[in-house]
Amino acid sequence: MIPKLVDARLDGLRLEAQRNVPLHQQISEAIKRRIASGVLPVGARLPSSRDLASQLGASRATVELAYGNLAAEGYVARRSAAGTRVLPLRTEAPAPALQTFGARLMPGLASEAAQLPKMFQMGLPALDAFPRKLWSRLAARHARALSVSKMVYQQPGGFAPLRRAIANHLAMGRGLACTARQVFVTCGFLGALSLASRAALTAGDKVLVEDPGFPPAREAIKLGGGIAVPVPVDGLGMDFAAGISSAPDARAVLITPVAQFPLGGALSASRREQMLAWASSSHAWVLQDDYEENLNGVDRTASWSASVASAERVLHLGSFSNLLFPGFRLGYLVAPESLVGPLEHAAALQPANPSLLDQMVVFDFIAQGLLVRHLARMKSLYAERRLALRKALNEAFGPLGHAESCGMHVLLRLRIDCDDVALAALARSHGMAVNALSPMGVNVNTGPGLLLGYTNILPAAAMDAALCLRNVLQDKGPSPAEPAPADRCIAGGYG
Secondary structure, three states: OOOEOOHHHHOOOOOOOOOOOOHHHHHHHHHHHHHHHOOOOOOOEOOOHHHHHHHHOOOHHHHHHHHHHHHHOOOEEEEOOOEEEEOOOOOOOOOOOOOHHHHHHOOOOOOOOOOOOOEOOOOOOOHHHOOHHHHHHHHHHHHHOOOHHHOOOOOOOOOHHHHHHHHHHHHHHHOOOOOHHHEEEEOHHHHHHHHHHHHHOOOOOEEEEEEOOOHHHHHHHHHOOOEEEEEEEEOOEEOHHHHHHHOOOOOEEEEOOOOOOOOOOOOOHHHHHHHHHHHHHHOOEEEEEOOOOOOOOOOOHHHHHHHOOOOOOEEEEEEOOOOOOHHHOOEEEEOOHHHHHHHHHHHHOOOOOOOHHHHHHHHHHHHOOHHHHHHHHHHHHHHHHHHHHHHHHHHHHHHHEEEEEOOOEEEEEEOOOOOHHHHHHHHHHOOEOOEEOHHHOOOOOOOOEEEEEOOOEOHHHHHHHHHHHHHHHHHHOOOOOOOOOOOOOOOOOEO
């Protein structure tokens, strides 16, 4: 029989409004201690959020936030009928030591990859807004109708109907004219980058990359035997002239033209034309990162895509991770006709391919017009959440920092002399998935800053999220004295 938690087991829990710890965190920490000590055994049911809020004199939203965080960290499971129940504590074996090469290739942004969403986590769409029931119905229909022909080895370029659907989607929404034959379905963005590198580059080729930029992309180029050459980024995007000056023999450039990571700027028209002219005259390649798919609030994607639609030296790398969800790691590569043959051979040697079932579901999602409607909804939702968090951060940090919209994340530039790596580590120790700005650079000095995802923070919870972050960091530098109230947070606000 599953034990039921009686209210008496939490009688000793008291909230201290004057403590410099948010109320929801006080609740979750107290429950964690009781679970670790065995006071709350496995299977025990916690009081309802309404009952515990009444007992503590707090808002129900505060308790919901505490329960949500406990669930995200694996301490409890939440079911509408069964309530909130304690799970067995997880024990993790120590990871084996990596060899020097493996340790060098570990990307700095991968620590959240296998974990549940955390506050400020980047690289995630709004998971609360995803049509899970609809997706499940589509997946179930394809699973029930699985034929023998779908159980054999498939074409390495991907599910043919999906390739056609992606080509149509890009033509209608982005002005990018291509055939299904030019589209290759891959395992996410990095899978597209790996495939492009295999077909277009050889070991030792130099690739111009943005500095600051996306660390996993730099590491993926190194893993493929290429040499990543950092090129400074300013308000007009990559300083392409400086890049060619430092590496005149470069064979490719990896560029994010619409919302540069992590600074958020766009590549200027003049630098874009300079880059395309160089690629044509030097028989080099432009690897275009289309990751953000115009979800960032700046409508520049279509004009860029249309301008390079006929360019025979451009490869488009895209992903459905931030459009739908990253769990199935499905991306795509659009290549010039001249590279289709080499890519077909390279795709056949790829160590992994996306699940055919996932590809069939995505095909349905696109073909039935569901993706277009979902993206329209997400664009509006992200604009609201982005603005809410940016305003909250500016108010919470005042003269100590300034928040800037940078695509799918907000960049909090710190206006104090501090170590942003240490600050990010401190925030992470409190369960916040905060990344420092400075490690994104190789040769450039970015100044201190924090990268904060906003997609899973509801507008009503934005101020409390900002205040929680400020209060966690205030021991490392000056900040306002008043504690951050956490009882205005709403359920699920932190993803």
